[in-house]
Amino acid sequence: MLRQFRHDIYDCFQRSRDAPFNTVDALMTETQAKSFPELSQSPWFERKWASLYEAFEDGRIDAQYLREVFARYLPKSDPEKWQWIGIDASKIARPDAVTSADRTAQYVHNLPECKNPITFGWQFSTVVALAEDPSSWTYQLDQQRITSDTTAIEVAYSQLKLLVPQLPKNTIVVLDRGYDANWLWCRCSTLGIGVLGRLKMNRCFYRVAPPPTKKKGSPRKDGAKLQPKDLTTHGDPDGTWNGTDEKERPVEIIWWKHMHVKQARYLDLTIIRVVRPHATNKERDPRVSWFVWMGDESVDITRVGLGYARRFGQEHGYRFDKQALMWEQPRLRTPEQFERWTQIVAIVHNHLVLARDLVEPELHPWENKQRTPSLQQVRRGMHKLLPRLGTPAQPPQPRGKSKGRSKGTEVKKAERFPVIRKTPKLPQLVPS
Numbered sequence: 001m002l003r004q005f006r007h008d009i010y011d012c013f014q015r016s017r018d019a020p021f022n023t024v025d026a027l028m029t030e031t032q033a034k035s036f037p038e039l040s041q042s043p044w045f046e047r048k049w050a051s052l053y054e055a056f057e058d059g060r061i062d063a064q065y066l067r068e069v070f071a072r073y074l075p076k077s078d079p080e081k082w083q084w085i086g087i088d089a090s091k092i093a094r095p096d097a098v099t100s101a102d103r104t105a106q107y108v109h110n111l112p113e114c115k116n117p118i119t120f121g122w123q124f125s126t127v128v129a130l131a132e133d134p135s136s137w138t139y140q141l142d143q144q145r146i147t148s149d150t151t152a153i154e155v156a157y158s159q160l161k162l163l164v165p166q167l168p169k170n171t172i173v174v175l176d177r178g179y180d181a182n183w184l185w186c187r188c189s190t191l192g193i194g195v196l197g198r199l200k201m202n203r204c205f206y207r208v209a210p211p212p213t214k215k216k217g218s219p220r221k222d223g224a225k226l227q228p229k230d231l232t233t234h235g236d237p238d239g240t241w242n243g244t245d246e247k248e249r250p251v252e253i254i255w256w257k258h259m260h261v262k263q264a265r266y267l268d269l270t271i272i273r274v275v276r277p278h279a280t281n282k283e284r285d286p287r288v289s290w291f292v293w294m295g296d297e298s299v300d301i302t303r304v305g306l307g308y309a310r311r312f313g314q315e316h317g318y319r320f321d322k323q324a325l326m327w328e329q330p331r332l333r334t335p336e337q338f339e340r341w342t343q344i345v346a347i348v349h350n351h352l353v354l355a356r357d358l359v360e361p362e363l364h365p366w367e368n369k370q371r372t373p374s375l376q377q378v379r380r381g382m383h384k385l386l387p388r389l390g391t392p393a394q395p396p397q398p399r400g401k402s403k404g405r406s407k408g409t410e411v412k413k414a415e416r417f418p419v420i421r422k423t424p425k426l427p428q429l430v431p432s
Helices: 002-012 018-029 036-041 049-058 063-072 152-166 182-188 301-323 335-354 375-380 382-389
Strands: 013-015 083-093 104-107 118-129 139-145 171-175 194-198 239-244 250-261 264-275 288-294
Touching: 002 013, 002 018, 002 063, 002 335, 002 382, 018 036, 018 049, 018 335, 018 382, 036 049, 049 335, 063 139, 063 152, 063 335, 083 152, 083 301, 118 152, 118 301, 118 335, 139 152, 139 335, 152 171, 152 182, 171 301, 182 194, 182 264, 182 288, 194 301, 239 301, 250 301, 264 301, 288 301, 301 335, 335 375, 375 382
Parallel strands: 083 171, 171 194
Antiparallel strands: 083 118, 104 118, 118 139, 194 288, 239 250, 250 264, 264 288
16 A cells, blocks of 8 residues: 555656655655755665755646545544544744745744744645544645635635545544634535534624514524623533543533524534643643534534544644654745645655554664654654665656856846735625
8 A cells, every 4th residue: 555655646746756756755764864955865865966956946746636645545544433633724934035935924832922923934734634642643634835815714624625525424623723713614514524623712602592572673683692701601501521531630521502603693503611620721721621513413522522632633743744854944945845845744744654554663772662653763664664665756867967057147136025914814704
């Protein structure tokens, strides 16, 4: 299967196929490389270092076919279990790249308090299949750059719209608080999948409207309010569960069914409140969290509420891509070139996931042998597997020395691009 996966990936490269595929093998095995040009020193990169940059300048990748290949080789899960899918956006900082187009202002997380915690660069939306336990063992399904004229929410919906027909029917999409938007919920309701999203505390929901009375005037369209931050509006829940999570820590889950928002009364929502007494109650570890469930009403709400913890595996996957696979490292000038590099990183990431059972992980003496092997440990052992798999890439054909620029050629200064600070907004919903 892995050999066929490699050939299908090779078919995704439309132009300059061989150098990009050599880059895949080099990135997958060169664990000591600390910079982008060092990948050319790998024995699996059969060309000279200049071909590394030309691969992303001249190469082309069929993004649609690559998405189909990723979905086709998605590791099969138990049919009786749900397929958990995570969506998130990650930034690529380029504050000083004035010759790079379409850079936008982006908020920087986890910085000490300052007046302007922002940077400038590109942003990518990633769809991954989440592992059962939160870890870097995620499987990437799609990567798209969020351009300056769109939003992360719009890109996430366009990705889901393309991927859902290729995913199992029992798929649940997990969304962070940044995707708390009625616009997204309305469109996801037509895809036939379950959606579990984290809520902001300033949200306001409504119960089913009471029966009409004989009084004059139009009947009420909304019932009593439910606001997460206002305890007086919570009322009696439809269900409560007290138990423990996978680490035997106490958890309380409360839910309210048949809720809606004014802007889209046809949406049937379930609001979930999860209380974790052991949490530190800091911003990244709150004791009380609120979620919305939109999907099959007959599901076990407790399993849904506890399942949100899987989403943190996507953060581990981002960390592996940036620290081990050098996702942020290459200083490629155009956003199109960096999009191709992002797809190469996704190919390598999925390559390692599919090779998990075929490679003997290589551990350092100080690493725990009792734990599940990490992606990096599997990556260290890939150099033993690749000779058996072979490569569809063709060997290089030396062309001799280039003639260089013709005499009198004027080299112009590279074009400068301003940072785009305007933030696009989602279309407004018409109240139902």
